[in-house]
Amino acid sequence: MIQIDKLRKVYRSRGRAVTAVDDVDLTVGEGEIFGVLGRSGAGKSTLLRCVNLLERPDSGRIEVDGQDLLALSGGELRRARQRIGMIHQHFGLLSSRTVAGNVAFPLEVMGVPRGERAARVAELLDLVGLTDHARAYPAQISGGQKQRVGIARALAGRPKVLLSDEATSALDPETTASILELLRDLNRRLGLTVLLITHEMDVVKRICDGAAIMRDGRFVESGPVRDLLLRPGSELARDLFPLPAPDPRPGTTVADVTFEGDSADRPFVSSLARTYAIDVNILGGAVEEVGGTRVGRLRVELPGDPETNAAQLAHLRDAGLTVEVHGRSEVEAAR
Numbered sequence: 001m002i003q004i005d006k007l008r009k010v011y012r013s014r015g016r017a018v019t020a021v022d023d024v025d026l027t028v029g030e031g032e033i034f035g036v037l038g039r040s041g042a043g044k045s046t047l048l049r050c051v052n053l054l055e056r057p058d059s060g061r062i063e064v065d066g067q068d069l070l071a072l073s074g075g076e077l078r079r080a081r082q083r084i085g086m087i088h089q090h091f092g093l094l095s096s097r098t099v100a101g102n103v104a105f106p107l108e109v110m111g112v113p114r115g116e117r118a119a120r121v122a123e124l125l126d127l128v129g130l131t132d133h134a135r136a137y138p139a140q141i142s143g144g145q146k147q148r149v150g151i152a153r154a155l156a157g158r159p160k161v162l163l164s165d166e167a168t169s170a171l172d173p174e175t176t177a178s179i180l181e182l183l184r185d186l187n188r189r190l191g192l193t194v195l196l197i198t199h200e201m202d203v204v205k206r207i208c209d210g211a212a213i214m215r216d217g218r219f220v221e222s223g224p225v226r227d228l229l230l231r232p233g234s235e236l237a238r239d240l241f242p243l244p245a246p247d248p249r250p251g252t253t254v255a256d257v258t259f260e261g262d263s264a265d266r267p268f269v270s271s272l273a274r275t276y277a278i279d280v281n282i283l284g285g286a287v288e289e290v291g292g293t294r295v296g297r298l299r300v301e302l303p304g305d306p307e308t309n310a311a312q313l314a315h316l317r318d319a320g321l322t323v324e325v326h327g328r329s330e331v332e333a334a335r
């Protein structure tokens with residue numbers, strides 16, 4: 001649904017050039033929720049704003065719903081943009097208009113006749129659970145309700161794609177959870193494709209099917225969230241399951257064992273200890289709910305260096321677990 005190839009955007013001001021987006025490739029499939037995670041200044045907003053051409057890239061290709069956006073004429077681009085909704089951190093509501101008036105606004109701009117407008121506004125307010133607040137003004141509703149208005153307004157043109165620019169960053173954790181749930185619900189009910197940018201791991205953990213970590217304008221890793229979490233060395237996994245830098249003692253094996261779904265329900269530590277009659281020391285770890293599945297990572301220490309634990313490590317891998325070994329061999333330790 002969204003296909004971006006070799007996207008590059010350079011800002012030039014006062015003789016200085018900042019490469020905000022540097023050769024980014026991105027594919028978001030239809031009906032997928034994809035999150036771009038990164039710190040302030042990583043280039044996330046610029047990337048997002050390039051997807052509907054609020055920002056024009058220096059080079060690259062942007063295809064949304066089969067249309068090459070950079071090849072469209074003015075009128076065609078306006079129509080294509082109506083099919084790409086956008087929500088923002090600070091909602092951007094018109095304070096002089098009611099909730100219903102705010103949702104009606106884009107319909108007026110699109111030239112939807114008055115008679116049709118009222119029915120469509122009612123439908124949109126129902127979709128985001130705000131029917132009872134139609135006559136309220138933005139100052140009279142909570143932050144979460146304001147974002148619901150923002151979402152209803154973004155859906156006015158029946159978009160296939162929703163771009164979310166830090167939509168939950170100004171909200172408390174409970175409200176964040178309810179807005180993320182709403183996005184997931186709309187994604188399922190309407191088949192909406194969502195591309196979101198965030199600096200919150202929690203957002204990725206709760207609703208994203210795919211994710212990328214962005215730094216200095218580049219994607220440092222990208223893929224389905226599940227694959228990233230199981231990939232040894234993944235930064236996403238490290239952020240989700242923070243463990244200190246491994247410092248194995250000589251003659252021991254320290255391994256990070258990642259488990260998910262079915263494998264999360266099996267008692268692998270006691271099975272390992274029983275099968276090989278060894279003491280398994282647990283050094284740390286955590287279990288999280290990711291996209292409705294339990295995923296966890298446990299750091300364990302086994303007696304003996306990694307060579308002597310080959311069978312034990314194979315036992316874990318055979319059980320469907322991902323195993324990343326940090327332990328040093330006696331030979332390495334002696335160097």
Ligand SMILES: Nc1ncnc2c1ncn2[C@@H]1O[C@H](COP(=O)(O)OP(=O)(O)OP(=O)(O)O)[C@@H](O)[C@H]1O
Nearest residue numbers: 011013018020038039040041042043044045046047
């Ligand atoms: N209009 C602009 N002119 C010049 N430089 C800009 C402009 N907009 C962004 N930048 C620079 O481009 C880089 C990426 O900024 P961008 O806002 O895309 O990052 P971000 O990851 O979204 O961060 P934040 O969450 O703080 O907005 C930064 O170094 C920023 O200073």
